[in-house]
Amino acid sequence: MAMASGGPPKPLARCGVATRSSHIPQRLAWRALTGRHLAAPGCRLLAPGILGAPGYSPLATTAAAAISIALQPDGDGASHASSSSGPTKPGAPGNGASANGSGANGAAGSSSGGSSKSVYNTVAAAVAAQFPAVPPLPPPPSTANLTDVVPYLLRLALQERNLVWRLAAALSCMCVAKLAGISLPLAFKGAVDAMASAGFSQAALSAALMAALTYGVLDCVRVVAKESQSPFFAPVSQAVTRRMAYHTFAHVLDLDTRFHLDRRTGRVSRILERGTRSIAVLYRAMVFTFLPTGLELAAVGVLLAGRFGPALAGILGLTFAAYVTWTVMMTQAATDVRKEVNALDNATSSKAVDALLNVETVTLFNNQHLEVGLYDRHLRDFQSASYRTELLSSSLNAGQGLILAAGMAAILAAIISSPGGATGGDLVMASGLITQLWAPLQFLGWFYRELRAALVDMEEFFQILRTRSNIVDGSRPLPPAPLPLHPPPVPAAAAAAASAAASANGSAAAAASPAHAVHDITHAVAAAAVAASAPGPQAHSDHSLPSSSIGRSSGSGSSSSSSSSSSSSSEQQQDPHHGGGLAVELVDVSFGYTAERQILKGVSLRVAPGESVAVVGSSGSGKSTILKLVTRLYDVWGTPGSPDVPRQASGAEASTSGSGSSSSGSSSSGSSSGSSSGSSSGVYINGVDVRQLRLADLRSAIAVVPQDTALNYESIMENIRYGRPDATDAEVVAAARAARLHDTVASLPEGYSTVVGERGLKLSGGEKQRVAIARAFLRSPRLLICDEATSALDSATEAAIMESLKELAQGRSTLFVAHRLSTVRGCDRIVVLRGGRVVEEGSHDQLMERGGEYAAMWNLQADQHDDEDAGADGMGGGGGGGGSNSHVDDGGVTDTEAEIELALEAQHTQQAAAAAAAAANGSSKRPVSVAAAAGAVVGGKGGPAGLSLDSMDEVATYSRRAAAAVVAAAASATAAAAAVGGGVNAA
Numbered sequence: 004m005a006m007a008s009g010g011p012p013k014p015l016a017r018c019g020v021a022t023r024s025s026h027i028p029q030r031l032a033w034r035a036l037t038g039r040h041l042a043a044p045g046c047r048l049l050a051p052g053i054l055g056a057p058g059y060s061p062l063a064t065t066a067a068a069a070i071s072i073a074l075q076p077d078g079d080g081a082s083h084a085s086s087s088s089g090p091t092k093p094g095a096p097g098n099g100a101s102a103n104g105s106g107a108n109g110a111a112g113s114s115s116g117g118s119s120k121s122v123y124n125t126v127a128a129a130v131a132a133q134f135p136a137v138p139p140l141p142p143p144p145s146t147a148n149l150t151d152v153v154p155y156l157l158r159l160a161l162q163e164r165n166l167v168w169r170l171a172a173a174l175s176c177m178c179v180a181k182l183a184g185i186s187l188p189l190a191f192k193g194a195v196d197a198m199a200s201a202g203f204s205q206a207a208l209s210a211a212l213m214a215a216l217t218y219g220v221l222d223c224v225r226v227v228a229k230e231s232q233s234p235f236f237a238p239v240s241q242a243v244t245r246r247m248a249y250h251t252f253a254h255v256l257d258l259d260t261r262f263h264l265d266r267r268t269g270r271v272s273r274i275l276e277r278g279t280r281s282i283a284v285l286y287r288a289m290v291f292t293f294l295p296t297g298l299e300l301a302a303v304g305v306l307l308a309g310r311f312g313p314a315l316a317g318i319l320g321l322t323f324a325a326y327v328t329w330t331v332m333m334t335q336a337a338t339d340v341r342k343e344v345n346a347l348d349n350a351t352s353s354k355a356v357d358a359l360l361n362v363e364t365v366t367l368f369n370n371q372h373l374e375v376g377l378y379d380r381h382l383r384d385f386q387s388a389s390y391r392t393e394l395l396s397s398s399l400n401a402g403q404g405l406i407l408a409a410g411m412a413a414i415l416a417a418i419i420s421s422p423g424g425a426t427g428g429d430l431v432m433a434s435g436l437i438t439q440l441w442a443p444l445q446f447l448g449w450f451y452r453e454l455r456a457a458l459v460d461m462e463e464f465f466q467i468l469r470t471r472s473n474i475v476d477g478s479r480p481l482p483p484a485p486l487p488l489h490p491p492p493v494p495a496a497a498a499a500a501a502s503a504a505a506s507a508n509g510s511a512a513a514a515a516s517p518a519h520a521v522h523d524i525t526h527a528v529a530a531a532a533v534a535a536s537a538p539g540p541q542a543h544s545d546h547s548l549p550s551s552s553i554g555r556s557s558g559s560g561s562s563s564s565s566s567s568s569s570s571s572s573s574e575q576q577q578d579p580h581h582g583g584g585l586a587v588e589l590v591d592v593s594f595g596y597t598a599e600r601q602i603l604k605g606v607s608l609r610v611a612p613g614e615s616v617a618v619v620g621s622s623g624s625g626k627s628t629i630l631k632l633v634t635r636l637y638d639v640w641g642t643p644g645s646p647d648v649p650r651q652a653s654g655a656e657a658s659t660s661g662s663g664s665s666s667s668g669s670s671s672s673g674s675s676s677g678s679s680s681g682s683s684s685g686v687y688i689n690g691v692d693v694r695q696l697r698l699a700d701l702r703s704a705i706a707v708v709p710q711d712t713a714l715n716y717e718s719i720m721e722n723i724r725y726g727r728p729d730a731t732d733a734e735v736v737a738a739a740r741a742a743r744l745h746d747t748v749a750s751l752p753e754g755y756s757t758v759v760g761e762r763g764l765k766l767s768g769g770e771k772q773r774v775a776i777a778r779a780f781l782r783s784p785r786l787l788i789c790d791e792a793t794s795a796l797d798s799a800t801e802a803a804i805m806e807s808l809k810e811l812a813q814g815r816s817t818l819f820v821a822h823r824l825s826t827v828r829g830c831d832r833i834v835v836l837r838g839g840r841v842v843e844e845g846s847h848d849q850l851m852e853r854g855g856e857y858a859a860m861w862n863l864q865a866d867q868h869d870d871e872d873a874g875a876d877g878m879g880g881g882g883g884g885g886g887s888n889s890h891v892d893d894g895g896v897t898d899t900e901a902e903i904e905l906a907l908e909a910q911h912t913q914q915a916a917a918a919a920a921a922a923a924n925g926s927s928k929r930p931v932s933v934a935a936a937a938g939a940v941v942g943g944k945g946g947p948a949g950l951s952l953d954s955m956d957e958v959a960t961y962s963r964r965a966a967a968a969v970v971a972a973a974a975s976a977t978a979a980a981a982a983v984g985g986g987v988n989a990a
């Protein structure tokens with residue numbers, strides 16, 4: 004379905020965010036972090052590149068921009084923004100969000116990127132233009148020490164011109180307030196001395212009155228100056244906090260999936276919250292406490308030393324030093340406890356968040372008490388750590404009070420006993436000055452503690468900001484049409500097959516050693532397949548997929564797909580926004596989430612523009628993982644930052660698997676050698692390595708219908724619109740119709756305004772999936788990815804949806820992952836994955852004909868489903884399940900390798916018997932032919948291409964089966980021959 008995208012984008016700035024409470028930034032951040040992405044209440048303005056599932060959300064900057072709106076004093080972000088002024092410019096290195104460039108800026112950049120211009124980029128630019136630019140951040144300091152953080156914060160404030168004068172005004176006010184404050188005791192002294200003078204005269208009275216008046220004026224000045232600091236300074240602190248929050252949130256959203264999966268969302272949210280709060284604490288500590296106190300201390304020291312001699316300044320200095328030492332010592336101890344308290348606070352919060360996010364599961368398992376108990380365990384630890392903090396705090400305060408009291412007594416005693424004598428006014432002045440100095444010092448202790456805590460919080464905050472995404476944005480625009488592919492690797496499989504064919508000629512040896520015969524014959528068949536698939540000119544584009552040629556050699560699937568792809572491609576090319584389906588190619592891809600566990604082992608597959616390809620296989624075989632590599636949620640091994648460090652890990656495994664039999668490495672190690680000789684392994688989109696492509700371009704061209712759709716706490720209308728934020732209501736409704744969702748929505752009391760609840764929990768699984776499909780319709784992608792897109796649907800709806808998806812897939816490339824084979828039967832090509840390797844590939848008919856793993860899975864599912872299933876007509880052809888509900892369907896879906904293994908065994912036995920009988924009937928055939936037939940049967944798992952025989956275990960298993968089959972076949976043949984011979988003799 005081609006959604007009309009013409010006409011001006013609907014006005015976007017309808018956010019009520021700015022006028023709402025100050026919690027909104029945290030709520031927005033929280034929602035984005037919990038996978039609900041950014042959907043401001045009442046605001047349809049959402050990240051355009053965000054796909055259907057958590058983690059498919061790259062446009063962090065755009066999303067985070069809502070924070071800036073929320074923090075804006077006037078909230079009128081849109082009025083400040085213009086596309087010409089442009090959003091945030093890429094920042095200096097270290098500024099993750101900007102450096103990554105996949106935010107609003109990246110998107111806007113893409114829109115002007117010439118050849119790759121698409122409707123999505125236009126949408127991204129329109130969205131970005133609604134938000135005001137936020138200056139980039141300089142790289143965060145390497146430590147969270149005071150000496151690093153203070154200059155950093157100062158630099159942030161000084162970088163914005165409208166903040167500099169405010170800072171200067173606030174500091175001037177502070178100086179005036181302090182000077183006026185210090186002058187007060189001097190005026191007081193004047194009044195006291197005048198009144199205490201001998202023979203109290205009119206002049207003395209006037210002097211005293213004058214002093215009192217001066218005192219009053221100075222106090223007024225002090226109060227006004229002091230209270231003016233905040234209005235001048237607050238915007239500085241707020242603007243820097245906003246800037247930091249903006250970029251940190253954007254940065255976090257831009258971090259790779261690995262980062263998010265490795266951390267608890269509640270903890271990350273907490274760190275961000277405390278970190279941003281700490282900025283204000285640090286500023287206040289600097290500007291309102293440390294600086295003025297330092298100033299005051301210096302001034303009082305000079306005054307006292309000047310009036311009573313340097314000894315007094317010495318006492319003052321000593322008191323101050325003792326005070327600071329005690330404060331620092333105790334605060335250090337308190338900081339350690341504070342870290343513990345923070346960790347426990349994080350844990351408590353994470354525990355609560357986990358339970359709340361999974362409240363339905365908690366309820367269904369009746370585990371409320373367990374959850375509350377676990378929560379309380381954290382609370383108890385938190386309570387005990389907090390108590391220790393309080394104890395330390397009281398000790399600190401008590402010590403500080405004692406030091407100050409002793410210091411004051413010593414200073415007054417020194418003044419009284421000073422050699423020149425002291426007046427009553429002197430005592431009053433000294434007492435006033437010191438009391439004034441002590442007051443902020445007492446705060447200083449508290450502030451120092453706060454400061455330490457803030458620095459601890461900032462340490463984690465900066466750590467996040469310094470974390471680099473392993474997914475580094477590329478710089479190449481997405482080519483509108485596939486580029487010529489990179490040079491083909493040496494087809495190692497062909498070489499292996501050729502040598503296998505040569506050894507297959509030694510038939511006597513093969514007969515003598517059945518296992519070897521099977522092995523060689525398997526590869527001989529593979530060689531034939533490869534040879535058939537190596538026509539000169541086309542070989543270039545098919546180089547990485549020897550097995551794809553299996554489909555092509557027998558014709559129908561591929562050829563029809565290529566013709567459909569070319570016609571649809573030309574159609575799409577007429578749409579300037581579309582550009583046609585993408586070409587996707589995986590070349591010898593190895594990948595694992597950790598270095599210890601490899602999931603994909605040399606996977607190669609290709610989706611031609613406009614082609615539909617399904618990936619099927621047992622649960623855990625790596626199907627969804629392939630999709631994550633295509634959408635670049637992860638990078639293939641060998642990319643800097645990937646977990647295969649040292650890289651030899653995968654190489655070692657490849658060589659191990661290849662060591663048993665050189666030819667057994669036809670798929671994995673064979674490809675590896677090929678890639679090392681020429682093209683590199685990786686994922687290619689339109690001929691370009693995805694790692695080089697601009698992420699915004701890549702993800703804008705893809706729509707994902709995920710296995711598990713997480714929805715925003717929003718109306719159905721806004722949730723669907725998430726697929727394309729500038730879509731009109733009519734377009735949303737059209738998409739819902741196409742996804743067979745409209746009738747359901749229309750029957751709800753509030754229709755499209757129905758709020759779907761936390762993560763969409765108010766909708767059924769099938770409804771959520773249809774929302775995801777509607778989003779995909781709205782996106783009108785060049786590559787549609789469906790990861791079990793209909794797993795939660797009943798059969799009737801599934802059939803209808805598959806029909807819709809078929810429509811949607813027209814002229815686009817489609818990559819399906821499905822367990823229910825009936826849903827992907829009509830795909831141009833089906834790739835069977837097992838243990839992270841491609842073991843079969845071809846159209847449904849070809850794979851069924853081959854009688855390998857796919858056929859085994861199909862038969863297994865056919866057994867488990869109604870007969871209707873078997874007759875289903877491909878993609879959208881009536882769907883599987885035969886009226887049973889989705890759960891029943893799922894239960895019947897082939898799921899585990901063990902199940903498939905059993906089905907294969909059964910199939911092998913049947914086929915071996917059939918082959919043996921056939922061999923017996925034709926007694927003139929040589930034993931080696933029998934062995935070949937049996938071998939081909941046994942090799943059915945890997946198919947004639949023999950793609951799966953990589954590990955020693957598998958080779959051994961297959962050899963055993965082959966031997967058994969050959970022995971059985973030979974016995975049958977002998978018996979048959981004997982029978983035939985007996986018959987002849989009798990005649």
Ligand SMILES: Nc1ncnc2c1ncn2[C@@H]1O[C@H](COP(=O)(O)OP(=O)(O)OP(=O)(O)O)[C@@H](O)[C@H]1O
Pocket residue numbers: 264596597602620621622623624625626627628629822
């Ligand atoms: N983020 C992750 N970290 C570590 N391991 C993971 C991660 N995601 C998936 N895996 C593991 O990788 C393997 C392949 O997972 P994948 O989701 O690709 O399987 P699948 O074939 O799609 O399975 P299913 O059909 O059950 O969805 C599984 O064993 C899974 O446990």
